[in-house]
Amino acid sequence: MDLVALLAIQVLYAIASLALISIGLAINFGMMRVINLAHGEFLMLGGYAAIVATGHGINIWLSMLVVAPIVVGIIGVIIERTIIRFLYGRMIDTMLATWGLSLFLVGLTTAIFGNTTVGISAPLGSFQIGAYRTSAYTLFVIVVAVVVFGAIFAVMRWTQLGLIARGTMQNANMAAALGVNPPRVYAITFGLGAALSGLAGAVLAPVSGVFPTIGVAYVAKSFITVIGGGAAILSGTVSASVLFGTINQIATFVTTPVFGEVALLAAAVVLIRLLPQGITGRFFRRGM
Secondary structure: OHHHHHHHHHHHHHHHHHHHHHHHHHHHHHHOOOOOOOHHHHHHHHHHHHHHHHHOOOOHHHHHHHHHHHHHHHHHHHHHHHOHHHOOOOHHHHHHHHHHHHHHHHHHHHHHHOOOOEOOOOOOOEEEEOOEEEEOHHHHHHHHHHHHHHHHHHHHHHOHHHHHHHHHHHOHHHHHHOOOOHHHHHHHHHHHHHHHHHHHHHHHHHHHOEOOOOHHHHHHHHHHHHHHHOOOHHHHHHHHHHHHHHHHHHHHHHOOHHHHHHHHHHHHHHHHHHOOOOHHHHOOOOOO
16 A cells, blocks of 8 residues: 555656646647747756756745746746747747757856756655655645646636637737737747746756756657647646656556656557547547
8 A cells, every 4th residue: 555655646746747847838839839849948947047046045945936937937028029929820930940949048058057967955855655755845746736737727717817818819810909919918928838837847956957958858748748638728738647647657667767758658659649639639628
């Protein structure tokens, strides 16, 4: 029973971390149809922002939960205003532009921080499950994922901002006719997606560490999750995270982390072959 409880916690952690690293991309791609290949670098910048802030004496919780998302959110708005705003409706062009942005950010962070892994110690210590010990920080990551997704659902479903954002993405001309400023909505939405990516990168920094090219691993899993989830932003991301995270962690638990990654990729290939429109293309069609 102790081993089962430990496995359950590890599976929940895998689901939570996969959902966190994917939600920013789900907003930018699912709502705005922007193929953001620099998404992994937004996560990387969030990790560096938290580490730098902590190194300058800011409380680690403030660094992760406040400083990192604000910094990356501001960077996202600047990028949207200077690059992305000219490329809406041109998905291939957004892919090429953000690929170039990704290379630029990797080079810039390498020049500033070097090509070594840096990190911060995971707070909260560990706790006992029978004969096994595991990090209490994994529970914190799970709680953060639940709170983030609950907050996004509440904003998108019950606030004027969420209604305006969804309406503008569906029909910008009609929204403009009703007095909405679509460019401002686009900037805020892209900035929100970037801020969520920064938050995820900061929260996971104590676990994985941060180095300039870590975004490559992040962006691959994020795209697999978002495409596997389908059109619905929240329900798609959650359902794909549950499926892929469970498969990845169980395979890792039984074999090794390498086979866990292979199992995740194999599951994604099978899912997309069977459900080309993703999980929410077949199920949860009315989900958000």
